[in-house]
Amino acid sequence: MSGEMSSGDMSSGALRAPDSLGDGTRVTRSGTTRPAPGRPLHPGPVFAAPFHLGDAEPGAGGADVYSRYDNPTIREFESSLGDLDGGRSLAFASGMAALTAVFYGCISSGQRLLIPSDGYFTERLLAQNHLQRFGLETATVPTTEIESRLRGGEFAGTRLILVETPSNPSLDVCDIAAIAELAHRQGALLAVDNTTATPLGQRPLSLGADLVVASDTKALTGHSDLLMGHVSVVDEALFAGLKSWRDLTGSIPGPFETWLAHRSLATLDLRLARQAENAAALSEVLAGAEQVKQVRWPWRAGDRSYEVAQRQMLRPMGVLSASFGSAQAVRDLLGASQLITAATSFGGLHTTLDRRAQFGDDVGAGFVRISCGCEDTLDLVRDVQSALRAVAH
Ligand SMILES: Cc1ncc(COP(=O)(O)O)c(C=O)c1O
Numbered sequence: 001m002s003g004e005m006s007s008g009d010m011s012s013g014a015l016r017a018p019d020s021l022g023d024g025t026r027v028t029r030s031g032t033t034r035p036a037p038g039r040p041l042h043p044g045p046v047f048a049a050p051f052h053l054g055d056a057e058p059g060a061g062g063a064d065v066y067s068r069y070d071n072p073t074i075r076e077f078e079s080s081l082g083d084l085d086g087g088r089s090l091a092f093a094s095g096m097a098a099l100t101a102v103f104y105g106c107i108s109s110g111q112r113l114l115i116p117s118d119g120y121f122t123e124r125l126l127a128q129n130h131l132q133r134f135g136l137e138t139a140t141v142p143t144t145e146i147e148s149r150l151r152g153g154e155f156a157g158t159r160l161i162l163v164e165t166p167s168n169p170s171l172d173v174c175d176i177a178a179i180a181e182l183a184h185r186q187g188a189l190l191a192v193d194n195t196t197a198t199p200l201g202q203r204p205l206s207l208g209a210d211l212v213v214a215s216d217t218k219a220l221t222g223h224s225d226l227l228m229g230h231v232s233v234v235d236e237a238l239f240a241g242l243k244s245w246r247d248l249t250g251s252i253p254g255p256f257e258t259w260l261a262h263r264s265l266a267t268l269d270l271r272l273a274r275q276a277e278n279a280a281a282l283s284e285v286l287a288g289a290e291q292v293k294q295v296r297w298p299w300r301a302g303d304r305s306y307e308v309a310q311r312q313m314l315r316p317m318g319v320l321s322a323s324f325g326s327a328q329a330v331r332d333l334l335g336a337s338q339l340i341t342a343a344t345s346f347g348g349l350h351t352t353l354d355r356r357a358q359f360g361d362d363v364g365a366g367f368v369r370i371s372c373g374c375e376d377t378l379d380l381v382r383d384v385q386s387a388l389r390a391v392a393h
Helices: 008-012 025-031 072-085 096-108 121-134 146-151 176-185 236-249 255-265 268-287 308-314 329-338 377-388
Strands: 088-094 112-116 137-140 160-162 189-193 210-214 229-232 294-297 319-324 352-355 368-372
Touching: 008 121, 025 072, 025 268, 072 160, 072 229, 072 255, 088 096, 088 236, 096 121, 096 160, 096 210, 096 229, 096 236, 112 121, 121 137, 146 160, 160 176, 160 210, 176 189, 189 308, 210 368, 229 236, 268 294, 268 319, 268 377, 319 329, 329 377
Parallel strands: 112 137, 112 160, 160 189, 189 210
Antiparallel strands: 088 229, 210 229, 294 319, 319 368, 352 368
């Protein structure tokens, strides 16, 4: 049975939150729900596994059947994401579930996949431990080299190219439009992991990408309280393949998480603005500190990704990276700070820091990713300036 039978008004694909509106309006008003007298402004989650069939055939008239295929709460969230990304969206139970759908939904045994060597490390583990077992060959390439190496013909015959931009954790930005053109010239699909930028920071589909995939566990939902992911596409056949993968593997999120995610999405504009303001301020503090060897924030003039970030991205984000001399230096910083919490992940309300070598990234022991939260900028700056005094030069 196809889950598409109950996809309702998603199929129109029409943008309900046009680009002429500002980001705050778009995240608040995207999606299909319109306020109606006596109805909540943000309807509560629909908790259901099966739905009553009545005496009709399953799915007749677009009626919901079973929540592994579709559910009104999930559909509503997806309609908002689709508006923001400029395509049709499918929500998944995590970012990895979304990436897995992209891999298995788009390539077949014997076909090749190209992924970043400096992107989210779990993608590489998935490729090594599982994709390979099913005959999917994977090559890796650094984000800064992908364009020139594709141009040189190195990955001819690849079916699917995944880029992560800004890459995580080093925050390199690559040129999506240029890579899309190169990918299409050789018959490959381009998927962009847009987790760090969010749909407000970057619109890969409008730059020529075939798929946008994201972990919405991060800034898009931004409260560090749920796991979520999504994929957006324009092409109907790709959509059908991904939907079929989700229907048959059951990687759809639950309605409560999805409802929370949708509730959080509405404040994305506000959260990103504060997070970016904090990242701008902290990147300056860290760049001026003798204890810090290198600071990366693509929106900082002089950063090696500054030019392409300015050209391609729509607004800055709150994640930066910094290199301290040692793991102990990072421990000293965390011990002295009142406002930086040691935690992995990023994009949340709280400013957090994680030392990426602990998670298997190929970086120095003192390399950290800092995710700026929504604290007051002045408080954060004072806290970090004071904590830096506890870190040996
Ligand atoms: C860039 C990126 N993509 C995908 C993922 C996977 O997302 P999730 O943890 O929601 O499965 C992450 C997680 O950190 C990530 O940083």
